Amino acid sequence: MQRERVSESVYWFQSETYAQVSAGVIAGPQWAVVIDTLMPQESLEIREFVENKLELPIRYVINTHYHADHCWGNCFFPGATVIGHDLCRQMLVDRTPEALEVASQENPLYKKLSIVPPQITFREGTLSLQIGKRHLKLFTAPGHSDDGIAVLVEEDRILFTGDSFMPLPFIVEGNLNQYIQTIQGYNDMGLENIIQGHGDIILRGEIEEKIKENVTYLRAIQKAVKTATRRKNPLEVLDSIGVEACGKSRILLGGLASELHRRNLRSLYYKTIDEEENAPIGAHV
Numbered sequence: 001m002q003r004e005r006v007s008e009s010v011y012w013f014q015s016e017t018y019a020q021v022s023a024g025v026i027a028g029p030q031w032a033v034v035i036d037t038l039m040p041q042e043s044l045e046i047r048e049f050v051e052n053k054l055e056l057p058i059r060y061v062i063n064t065h066y067h068a069d070h071c072w073g074n075c076f077f078p079g080a081t082v083i084g085h086d087l088c089r090q091m092l093v094d095r096t097p098e099a100l101e102v103a104s105q106e107n108p109l110y111k112k113l114s115i116v117p118p119q120i121t122f123r124e125g126t127l128s129l130q131i132g133k134r135h136l137k138l139f140t141a142p143g144h145s146d147d148g149i150a151v152l153v154e155e156d157r158i159l160f161t162g163d164s165f166m167p168l169p170f171i172v173e174g175n176l177n178q179y180i181q182t183i184q185g186y187n188d189m190g191l192e193n194i195i196q197g198h199g200d201i202i203l204r205g206e207i208e209e210k211i212k213e214n215v216t217y218l219r220a221i222q223k224a225v226k227t228a229t230r231r232k233n234p235l236e237v238l239d240s241i242g243v244e245a246c247g248k249s250r251i252l253l254g255g256l257a258s259e260l261h262r263r264n265l266r267s268l269y270y271k272t273i274d275e276e277e278n279a280p281i282g283a284h285v
Contacts (some may be wrong), residue, residue, distance in 0.1 A: 001042050003049070004201070007156045009134060011049075012195055017041050019253050020167075020198045021069040024160050025050055026153060028132035031059040034077065035151055035160045036070040036197075040113055043073025060129065062138065063118055064162025064197065065145045066091040068099065074116035083127070084118035085140065087147035092117040143179025144170060144197070157190055163197035167252040168243070169214050170260050172267040180218055183211050198253055213247065220246035221261075225268045238265040 002014040011025040015038045023046060024035040032050050037043045050058055063071040063084035071092065074082050096115045104110040120127075122138070129136040134155050141150040141164035151160040163170065164182050171179055186194065187208060194202040194210070202210050224241050228234040243250050243261035250258045 001038070001045050006158060006193060006195070006201065007153075009132070010153055010156055010158050012201055013038060013042075013046055014200070015039055015042055015069070018069055019256055020200075022195055022197060022199070023070075024151075024195055025054075026131055026134065026136065027054050027056060028134070030056070031131070032056040033060045033062060033129070033131055033136065034058055034080070035062045036064055036162070037061065037073030037076070039069050040073045040076070040109060043076040046073075047076055062136075062149075062151055063088050064141075064150065064160065064164075065148045066096070067145070067163070068096075068103070070162065070197070072096075072100070072110075072113060072115070075114045081120060082116055082118045083120045083129075083138070085147040085149050086121040086123040088149075089117040089121050091147060141182050142175065143182040144174045146174070148174075148182075152189070157192040158195065159186065159189065159191050159193070160195045161186070161197060165194055165196045165202075165210075165214070167196065167199040168248050168257045168260055169218055170264060171218070172263050176218055176222055176268060180215055183214055187211055217247050221264055221268060225265060225272055228265075228269065229272060234269060235266070238262075238269060241265065 001016055004012045006012050009027045013023045015021040017039045021038055023038045026033040032054060034046060038046065047058065050056055058077050058080045061074055061077050061080045061082045063082060066088045092115055100110060100113060100115060124140065127138040134153055137152040137154055138149055141148045141161060144163040148162055148164045150162060150164055169179055191207055192204050194207055196202065224238065224246065228237040231237050243257050248257060
């Protein structure tokens with residue numbers, strides 16, 4: 001696991017187990033906040049760093065969304081209060097037990113896990129948290145998933161985006177137009193750093209270009225799907241459109257980019273077909 005001190009009180013962690021997923025710690029004078037938990041195999045490493053190196057108890061764990069690589073490690077932070085979107089809690093309760101059962105058959109570690117959903121939730125607007133002299137602002141950030149939230153460390157202008165910002169936007173469970181709206185909003189926040197849900201830290205001088213690059217990619221796949229739906233063999237057409245043709249490198253995320261791109265195209269295609277089939281009469285005119 002990689003670790004870096006981003007500012008006086010902010011730490012960044014990156015997984016070496018899965019897809020360069022990231023997490024963070026905000027250290028206060030008396031206690032700390034953890035943002036996401038990495039894969040469960042690495043959650044205890046974060047806890048050990050905070051408790052033994054920083055010598056702080058962990059009071060809160062913030063989940064940016066319900067996916068396993070961001071919150072299945074909640075159970076390794078006993079005594080901490082978990083914070084997340086209301087939908088994050090709902091989806092962890094409704095969807096995760098079955099997924100955890102499947103994962104347990106492949107990896108014995110998962111048999112030791114228990115799902116801990118957020119105890120403090122919000123659905124709209126913002127939620128504020130003070131840790132020493134620093135103020136955290138939590139706000140909704142949909143696009144990758146409906147339950148996505150981001151966390152701004154206001155004094156440092158460091159934004160933890162969860163998967164609302166990634167080296168390659170991933171929209172299979174999300175909404176493309178919401179994704180674009182969310183990430184374009186980051187342009188106006190005067191940020192020093194973006195800590196993506198996956199990938200490396202984005203520095204101030206890179207932020208505008210990275211946002212533009214992600215928006216360009218999302219619009220490119222939107223155009224590709226629109227074109228493919230007019231063809232007799234749309235899925236074959238989509239499978240022929242590589243990630244680099246849409247402005248991204250195939251080496252991103254440890255080589256996962258091409259597969260995620262393929263899933264993006266197919267998901268968007270099926271959503272487009274579904275919308276057209278359920279459109280009101282006359283809507284296609």
